[in-house]
Amino acid sequence: MNDLSAFAWMHRLGRRLTSDEKKMPRNAMPTLPLWNSLERLGPFLSPYRRRWAWALAALASAHLIEANFPLLLKDWINRLASGGSDVTVSLIGVIGVAALRYAAISFGRRRNALVSVDLARDLRTGAFGHLQRQGAEFFAAFPLGDLMARATNDIESIRLFFRGAFQQLVAIVAVMTIAPIFMVAQSPLLTCFVFAVMVVTGALSWALAKSIRKKAQIVQAEFGALTDEARRSFSGIRTIHAHALEESEISRFSRNATSYAVANDDMARLRGFLDTLMSASAGVTTLLVVGVGGSQVQNAELTLGALTAFLLYCGMMLGVLKNSGNAIFALLKASAACTRLFEILDRQPEIIDAEDAMQNVEIRGSVLVDNLTFCYPNGRLALVDVTMRIQPGELIVIVGRVGDGKTTLLRLLTRQLEPSGGAIFLDGIDIRRVSLKRLRNGLTFVRQDPFLFSTSFAENISYDDPDRSEELIWAASRAAALEETIRRGPKGLATPVGEKGLSLSGGQKQRTSLARGLIREAPVLLLDDCFSALDTQTEARVLSRIRMLRKGATTIIVTHRVSTARHADRIFVLDRGRVAETGGHDELRCKGGLYADLLRRQEAYPSPAGGDAE
Ligand SMILES: Nc1ncnc2c1ncn2[C@@H]1O[C@H](COP(=O)(O)OP(=O)(O)OP(=O)(O)O)[C@@H](O)[C@H]1O
Ligand SMILES: [Mg+2]
Known part of the structure; x- marks a missing residue:
C-alpha cells in the first residue's frame, strides 16, 4: 500500500506518542503574570462595563438567593422531626427561592453572553485592523498561519x-x-474541617495552574505553527507537485501535528491532575462532614436539620469546586491567549502618518528623489545617493540588473520603506x-x-472600486493586452x-495585475x-497604449530589458544601487x-518571448 494512503497516515497520526516525540522542543514566549495579561482587555471591556456589572450583580445575587435554600430545608426538617405538620411556609419559601434564583441566573447569563460576543467581535476587528496597517518587517517576524491562529483561535x-x-x-x-458564613452558623467545628x-x-491547584498556563x-503556539505549515504548503502546491515533494511535505506536516499533539497531551495530563485533585477534595470533605457531623447529631450537639443544611452548603461549595477545574483551565487558557494576542497588538506599525499629515494634497506628478540612500535592517546597502528629477507626464524607465x-526604490517612493538617508519629494512636498x-x-x-485575489477578472481589475463600469474595465484590459484572454474565458469578465x-x-x-x-488612472x-x-512586439503595443492613456x-x-527602455522619455541606469547613467535611448547607446x-x-x-501574444 502506498505510504501516503489515508489509512496509513491516520494510523500514524492516531498512534500513541513515543517518548522521543514527547521530548520534542517547542517554542513558547515569555509568560506575563496572569492578571497583567487579562488586565489588557480592560479598554476592550470598557464600553460594556455597565452591562457586565449587571450580569455580575445578577449572577452573584442568584447565589445569595440560593444560600437561603438549605435554611428553609433545615426549618422544614426540624419541624417534621419535632412532630409539626404545617410545612406550608417552608414549601412556599422553597418555591419562591427557586423561582427568584432562576430569574436572576437567566438574566445574568444572557447579559454575560452578550458581553462575550461583543468583546470577541471588537477584538477580531481590532486585530484585523491592526494587522492591515503593519508593514513588511512585521510580516517577516510573524508567520501568516500563526497570525491567523492568534486572530481566530486565541480570541x-x-x-x-467570558461566556x-x-x-x-x-x-x-x-x-x-456566602456559604462559609451560613456554615459557621450551623457548626464552626465542621466548617474548620472543611476549610482545612x-x-x-x-x-x-495553584501550583498546577502555573504549569497549565x-x-x-x-499549545496555542503549536497550533499557530501547524496552521502556518498548512498555509505555506497549500500556497506552494504547484512547486510541491513540480518537484514531487508531497511525501516530504506530509512528513513535515506530520511532525508539526505530532508536536501539537504532544503539547496537547502534556496539557491534558496536567488538567487530569487538576480534575482528580478537585474530585478527591470533594470526597474527603463529604466523608469528614458525614463522619464528624453524624456523631455530633448522635451526641445531640447538632440538629438533624442543621447537619442537612450544612451538607447542602458543602454540596454547593463542592459543586462549584468541581467545576473550578474547568473554569481555572479556561481562565489560564484565556490569559495565555491574551499574552499572544497583545504581543501582536502592541507592535506599532513601522510606517505611520505624521501627526499633521496632509490628506487632500493635489498630486500633479513631479517626483524628486534627493540623495536617497537605503540600507535594509540586515545591513544590505540597496541604494546609495540616488538622485532623480522627474517631470509630470514623463515616461521614465529605470534599467538595472x-x-x-x-x-527597493519603488517601495521607498510609496513609503513601504523609510529612507536611511536623503528624501523623496512629490510636487515639492516631502512624502x-x-x-x-x-x-x-x-x-x-x-x-x-x-498577486491576484481568488475572484473574477472584473473583481481583480476593479478591486479598489467594485462599481466601475464594464467599459472602463475593458479599456484597462485592452491596454494591458488582456482583452483576448478575458474574451476566451467562459464567463468573460466574470470568469x-x-x-x-x-x-x-x-x-x-x-x-x-497591470x-x-x-484602471486607477493615478497621477503617478x-x-x-x-x-x-x-x-x-506586444510590449511595444502595450507601451504605446499606456503612453496614450x-x-x-x-x-x-x-x-x-533594454527593449522596454527604448520607449522611454528618459532612462536611469542603476548599477549596484547607484545611478550610473541618465539620458535618452540613443544618447546612452552612443x-x-x-x-x-x-x-x-x-x-x-x-x-525568449513570454506569455501568449495577443
Ligand atoms: N527585505 C530585504 N531584506 C534584506 N535585503 C533585501 C531585502 N529585499 C531586497 N534586499 C536586497 O536589496 C538589494 C536590492 O533588491 P531589489 O529587490 O531592490 O532588487 P531589484 O533591482 O528589484 O532586483 P530584480 O531585478 O531581481 O527585481 C538586493 O541585493 C536584495 O538582496
Ligand atoms: Mg525587483
Whole structure:
C-alpha cells in the first residue's frame, strides 16, 4: 500500500506518542503574570462595563438567593422531626427561592453572553485592523498561519472564558464567600474541617495552574505553527507537485501535528491532575462532614436539620469546586491567549502618518528623489545617493540588473520603506508629510510578483472600486493586452481566476495585475517589471497604449530589458544601487557605458518571448 494512503497516515497520526516525540522542543514566549495579561482587555471591556456589572450583580445575587435554600430545608426538617405538620411556609419559601434564583441566573447569563460576543467581535476587528496597517518587517517576524491562529483561535479562547468560565468563577467567589458564613452558623467545628481540606486543595491547584498556563501557551503556539505549515504548503502546491515533494511535505506536516499533539497531551495530563485533585477534595470533605457531623447529631450537639443544611452548603461549595477545574483551565487558557494576542497588538506599525499629515494634497506628478540612500535592517546597502528629477507626464524607465535596487526604490517612493538617508519629494512636498492614504492613492504601484485575489477578472481589475463600469474595465484590459484572454474565458469578465490566479498563466496574471494598476488612472504609475512575460512586439503595443492613456501623467517603469527602455522619455541606469547613467535611448547607446553594454548583450542573447501574444 502506498505510504501516503489515508489509512496509513491516520494510523500514524492516531498512534500513541513515543517518548522521543514527547521530548520534542517547542517554542513558547515569555509568560506575563496572569492578571497583567487579562488586565489588557480592560479598554476592550470598557464600553460594556455597565452591562457586565449587571450580569455580575445578577449572577452573584442568584447565589445569595440560593444560600437561603438549605435554611428553609433545615426549618422544614426540624419541624417534621419535632412532630409539626404545617410545612406550608417552608414549601412556599422553597418555591419562591427557586423561582427568584432562576430569574436572576437567566438574566445574568444572557447579559454575560452578550458581553462575550461583543468583546470577541471588537477584538477580531481590532486585530484585523491592526494587522492591515503593519508593514513588511512585521510580516517577516510573524508567520501568516500563526497570525491567523492568534486572530481566530486565541480570541475564541478569550470569548469562551467570558461566556462560560467567567460565570463559573463568579459562582466560585460568591459561593465560597456566602456559604462559609451560613456554615459557621450551623457548626464552626465542621466548617474548620472543611476549610482545612480547601486550603490544601487551593495550594496544590495553584501550583498546577502555573504549569497549565505555560502549557496552554505552548499549545496555542503549536497550533499557530501547524496552521502556518498548512498555509505555506497549500500556497506552494504547484512547486510541491513540480518537484514531487508531497511525501516530504506530509512528513513535515506530520511532525508539526505530532508536536501539537504532544503539547496537547502534556496539557491534558496536567488538567487530569487538576480534575482528580478537585474530585478527591470533594470526597474527603463529604466523608469528614458525614463522619464528624453524624456523631455530633448522635451526641445531640447538632440538629438533624442543621447537619442537612450544612451538607447542602458543602454540596454547593463542592459543586462549584468541581467545576473550578474547568473554569481555572479556561481562565489560564484565556490569559495565555491574551499574552499572544497583545504581543501582536502592541507592535506599532513601522510606517505611520505624521501627526499633521496632509490628506487632500493635489498630486500633479513631479517626483524628486534627493540623495536617497537605503540600507535594509540586515545591513544590505540597496541604494546609495540616488538622485532623480522627474517631470509630470514623463515616461521614465529605470534599467538595472538583478538586485540593483529597482524594487527597493519603488517601495521607498510609496513609503513601504523609510529612507536611511536623503528624501523623496512629490510636487515639492516631502512624502513623509503626505498621508499614506493620499500618497498611495496618488502613486499606484504594480508589483513585480503579481498577486491576484481568488475572484473574477472584473473583481481583480476593479478591486479598489467594485462599481466601475464594464467599459472602463475593458479599456484597462485592452491596454494591458488582456482583452483576448478575458474574451476566451467562459464567463468573460466574470470568469474566476482560481485560487490566487491559479488558472492563469504567469503572463496572464502579470497583465491582470497591470490592468488593475492602469484602471486607477493615478497621477503617478509605478510598474515593477510588468512586461517580463510579454514578447517585444506586444510590449511595444502595450507601451504605446499606456503612453496614450496616460498622456500628461507620470509613469515610471522598472525593467531589466533594454527593449522596454527604448520607449522611454528618459532612462536611469542603476548599477549596484547607484545611478550610473541618465539620458535618452540613443544618447546612452552612443555613450558606450553600462546601458550600451546591456543593449549589446541583450541583442546578442534576446530573452525568449513570454506569455501568449495577443
Ligand atoms: N527585505 C530585504 N531584506 C534584506 N535585503 C533585501 C531585502 N529585499 C531586497 N534586499 C536586497 O536589496 C538589494 C536590492 O533588491 P531589489 O529587490 O531592490 O532588487 P531589484 O533591482 O528589484 O532586483 P530584480 O531585478 O531581481 O527585481 C538586493 O541585493 C536584495 O538582496
Ligand atoms: Mg525587483
